[in-house]
Amino acid sequence: MAALQTATPPSQAPRAQLIHIEVDRRLGHEWDEWNGRPLPGGGDFSAAPGLFFRYAALTVAVATAAVALLLYLIGPRLAVLWEPLSQDLWIALGVLAGLSTLYLSVLAASFYGGRNLLPERLMERGPYLQLMNYTSLVARGFGKRDWVEHAAIDVYNTLAERRGRTVGKGELLVLIPRCLSKQALDGVLEIAGRYEVPVFVATRGQLARRVIRERRPRAVVAVACERDMMTGLRDVAGKLPVLGLTMQLPNGPCRDATIDLGQMERWVQGLVAEAPARGRTRQ
Numbered sequence: 001m002a003a004l005q006t007a008t009p010p011s012q013a014p015r016a017q018l019i020h021i022e023v024d025r026r027l028g029h030e031w032d033e034w035n036g037r038p039l040p041g042g043g044d045f046s047a048a049p050g051l052f053f054r055y056a057a058l059t060v061a062v063a064t065a066a067v068a069l070l071l072y073l074i075g076p077r078l079a080v081l082w083e084p085l086s087q088d089l090w091i092a093l094g095v096l097a098g099l100s101t102l103y104l105s106v107l108a109a110s111f112y113g114g115r116n117l118l119p120e121r122l123m124e125r126g127p128y129l130q131l132m133n134y135t136s137l138v139a140r141g142f143g144k145r146d147w148v149e150h151a152a153i154d155v156y157n158t159l160a161e162r163r164g165r166t167v168g169k170g171e172l173l174v175l176i177p178r179c180l181s182k183q184a185l186d187g188v189l190e191i192a193g194r195y196e197v198p199v200f201v202a203t204r205g206q207l208a209r210r211v212i213r214e215r216r217p218r219a220v221v222a223v224a225c226e227r228d229m230m231t232g233l234r235d236v237a238g239k240l241p242v243l244g245l246t247m248q249l250p251n252g253p254c255r256d257a258t259i260d261l262g263q264m265e266r267w268v269q270g271l272v273a274e275a276p277a278r279g280r281t282r283q
C-alpha cells in the first residue's frame with residue numbers, strides 16, 4: 001500500500017514523497033484476537049498425540065460434571081413433575097459417561113495399537129470429529145488450543161492414513177491456503193505437477209467447500225493452520241476422505257507459512273499409487 005504526502009509552500013515545491021507502508025496481513029477470522037507478537041515456538045505447534053488424549057479425557061470429565069451439576073440443581077423440580085424422571089436421567093448420564101470413556105479407550109487402543117478397531121464412520125470420519133472440536137474448546141480454557149489441535153489432527157491423520165485408500169489422479173484434490181511462503185508454494189506445485197493432481201488455493205473455508213462441491217474429488221489433501229484445519233475437517237471429513245497437513249507460522253499467522261513438503265509428497269504418492277480404475281479402500 002502506498003500514500004502520497006503533499007508539500008506545503010508551492011514556491012519550494014518539493015517533490016511528493018512516496019511513503020511505503022507495509023501491506024497489512026489479512027488475518028483469517030480464526031486469528032482475530034492475535035496480538036501481533038511472535039507466536040510461541042516460532043509458530044510450530046507440534047505436540048505429542050498423548051496431549052490430545054489427556055485433554056479428551058478431561059473434556060469427557062468436564063462435560064459429565066457439568067451435566068451432573070445441572071441434574072443436581074434441577075433434580076428436585078423434575079421429581080415434582082414425574083417421580084422417576086430425575087433418577088432415570090442420572091442413569092442415562094452414567095451410561096453416557098461410561099460409553100464416552102469406552103469410546104476414548106477404543107480410540108487410544110486403535111491409535112497406539114497400530115490397528116483401527118472401528119470402521120471409519122465410527123472413528124475418524126464419525127464421532128471423533130466432534131470429540132476433536134469439544135476437546136479444542138476445553139483446551140482453549142487452558143491456553144493450549146493450538147498444541148492440542150495439532151495433536152488431535154495428527155491422531156486423525158494416522159487413523160485416516162491407515163485405511164490405505166487410493167484414488168485416481170484426477171480424483172484427488174490438493175487444497176492450499178493463501179498464506180504459504182513462496183518456497184512452500186513452489187514445492188506444492190512441483191509435487192502436484194509430478195503426480196498430475198489439481199491444486200486449488202482456498203482463500204476461505206466457504207470457497208474450499210465450493211471447490212469440493214464443483215470438482216467432486218474422491219479424496220482431498222488439505223493444507224492449513226491448526227485452527228483452520230479443525231473447521232475444515234469438521235465440515236468436510238464426514239463426507240469425504242481428507243488428510244490434513246498443518247503448517248508452521250514463523251512470521252505469525254496468515255503469512256509466509258511453511259510446510260513439510262516430504263509429508264505432502266508421501267500422502268499424494270500414497271493416495272494415487274497403483275490406483276485401480278475406481279478408488280479402493282482396504283482396512
Ligand code: SF4
Binds near residue numbers: 177223227257
Ligand atoms: S490457513 Fe493461513 S490464512 Fe488461513 S487462517 Fe490459517 S494462517 Fe491464516
